[in-house]
Amino acid sequence: MVKRIGILLSGRGSNFEALADAVADGRIPNAEIAVVISNREGAPGIEKARARGIEALVIPSKGKERETYDREVVAALRERGVDLVCLAGFMRLLSPYFVNEYRTRILNIHPSLLPAFPGLEAQRQALEYGVKYSGCTVHFVDEHLDAGPIIRQAVVEVRDDDTPETLAARILREEHRIYAEAVRIVLEGRYRIEGRRVFITQEG
Amino acid sequence: MVKRIGILLSGRGSNFEALADAVADGRIPNAEIAVVISNREGAPGIEKARARGIEALVIPSKGKERETYDREVVAALRERGVDLVCLAGFMRLLSPYFVNEYRTRILNIHPSLLPAFPGLEAQRQALEYGVKYSGCTVHFVDEHLDAGPIIRQAVVEVRDDDTPETLAARILREEHRIYAEAVRIVLEGRYRIEGRRVFITQEG
Numbered sequence: 001m002v003k004r005i006g007i008l009l010s011g012r013g014s015n016f017e018a019l020a021d022a023v024a025d026g027r028i029p030n031a032e033i034a035v036v037i038s039n040r041e042g043a044p045g046i047e048k049a050r051a052r053g054i055e056a057l058v059i060p061s062k063g064k065e066r067e068t069y070d071r072e073v074v075a076a077l078r079e080r081g082v083d084l085v086c087l088a089g090f091m092r093l094l095s096p097y098f099v100n101e102y103r104t105r106i107l108n109i110h111p112s113l114l115p116a117f118p119g120l121e122a123q124r125q126a127l128e129y130g131v132k133y134s135g136c137t138v139h140f141v142d143e144h145l146d147a148g149p150i151i152r153q154a155v156v157e158v159r160d161d162d163t164p165e166t167l168a169a170r171i172l173r174e175e176h177r178i179y180a181e182a183v184r185i186v187l188e189g190r191y192r193i194e195g196r197r198v199f200i201t202q203e204g
Numbered sequence: 205m206v207k208r209i210g211i212l213l214s215g216r217g218s219n220f221e222a223l224a225d226a227v228a229d230g231r232i233p234n235a236e237i238a239v240v241i242s243n244r245e246g247a248p249g250i251e252k253a254r255a256r257g258i259e260a261l262v263i264p265s266k267g268k269e270r271e272t273y274d275r276e277v278v279a280a281l282r283e284r285g286v287d288l289v290c291l292a293g294f295m296r297l298l299s300p301y302f303v304n305e306y307r308t309r310i311l312n313i314h315p316s317l318l319p320a321f322p323g324l325e326a327q328r329q330a331l332e333y334g335v336k337y338s339g340c341t342v343h344f345v346d347e348h349l350d351a352g353p354i355i356r357q358a359v360v361e362v363r364d365d366d367t368p369e370t371l372a373a374r375i376l377r378e379e380h381r382i383y384a385e386a387v388r389i390v391l392e393g394r395y396r397i398e399g400r401r402v403f404i405t406q407e408g
């Protein structure tokens with residue numbers, strides 16, 4: 001049966017596009033992107049979804065209590081039979097309600113080697129800290145910021161002449177690769193979680 | 205002129221031995237290890253130093269105020285004309301006094317990709333967190349725990365079947381390599397610091 005992916009975003013949605021490409025070219029088989037939801041009017045990701053013929057909704061979050069908002073979003077995802085929720089630059093914490101409704105079926109990608117540099121501007125944080133390696137992390141989402149069990153990471157060397165922009169660009173290429181890999185693993189159920197550790201089974 | 209290295213340790217001193225080997229085989233040229241100081245009686249590193257014909261002192265730290273202790277150690281280092289202090293499993297924070305006396309001339313190695321997993325049992329912390337990559341870090345020492353500007357890092361993949369011991373063993377091999385590289389860079393003055401970033405100049 002075809003698995004249905006829901007995407008939540010707030011901005012340009014570059015990781016949404018990477019997942020849509022991976023679905024289209026078979027790197028994420030037996031799946032489709034059922035809906036893209038933005039919490040912001042005018043997020044460029046919305047137009048990109050419509051251009052691909054994917055349903056896109058704006059459900060504005062402004063002024064709403066976290067759980068009130070999350071109930072609206074979960075209802076929209078349920079109506080569309082979404083199996084897996086992928087955050088793609090969604091600039092909100094999820095409520096315990098949302099996390100429980102889709103437990104171990106919500107993924108996020110973050111542009112650092114977590115637990116280093118959670119939160120905003122992770123690439124700038126890494127540069128300013130002076131690390132020699134950074135990267136990106138796909139993890140299950142819980143109610144804490146950038147905190148759930150890690151499915152995949154990729155390492156990117158920091159260069160002396162990097163700016164936040166050049167480092168972010170090299171990390172982004174790795175984000176697109178590992179996010180698609182992680183989505184496939186989770187949709188196919190090829191993992192088990194022990195404590196915080198995620199073990200991949202029957203590596204594809 | 206031959207540069208004089210002082211080593212501080214509390215235990216087995218495996219990184220001391222790696223530095224002594226690197227001095228002996230020319231990977232750290234124009235340098236000698238002038239003295240090894242342990243804050244603990246019976247640290248195996250002390251016997252290893254003596255077996256190599258290197259002066260080794262025990263200056264017990266137990267029951268002493270931090271700065272009182274550090275003044276004894278700095279006096280011993282000064283008497284021996286030490287240019288660079290290398291911590292090799294030295295289980296104490298340094299006082300601001302010590303850090304100021306040897307500013308940017310104290311190095312430490314830590315078995316994680318800092319700023320992730322500072323403190324004790326970094327390899328176990330990494331495994332339990334569930335990261336897919338860990339590694340090690342050589343950094344300048346300040347008065348905070350595992351916190352100064354980073355000179356070198358190395359990445360080590362975490363395997364599904366790793367225990368803290370197997371992961372620590374693979375990281376240790378990288379520690380030995382990058383610690384010698386970093387000591388050479390610092391002794392030769394081939395770096396500059398901007399903010400927290402360390403840039404290596406004229407890569408050897």
